[in-house]
Amino acid sequence: MVVKPWKLEKSAKCNYCGDATIHEIEVDEYDLKICCRECGFKRYYTFNMVEIPKKYL
Numbered sequence: 001m002v003v004k005p006w007k008l009e010k011s012a013k014c015n016y017c018g019d020a021t022i023h024e025i026e027v028d029e030y031d032l033k034i035c036c037r038e039c040g041f042k043r044y045y046t047f048n049m050v051e052i053p054k055k056y057l
């Protein structure tokens with residue numbers, strides 16, 4: 001199964017440059033990447049999806 005990544009944008013306070021900036025968020029089935037548009041600082045979160053309830057398929 002191929003899942004298209006979601007691309008979102010959110011205004012948030014950057015942990016690196018400390019400003020309230022636009023962050024680009026990319027989510028796919030394995031991880032979540034957050035990138036500060038101002039300074040380029042990236043954070044990654046990884047998760048394992050074990051089950052998708054049938055109502056979402």
Ligand SMILES: [Zn+2]
Binds near residue numbers: 014018
């Ligand atoms: Zn930043």
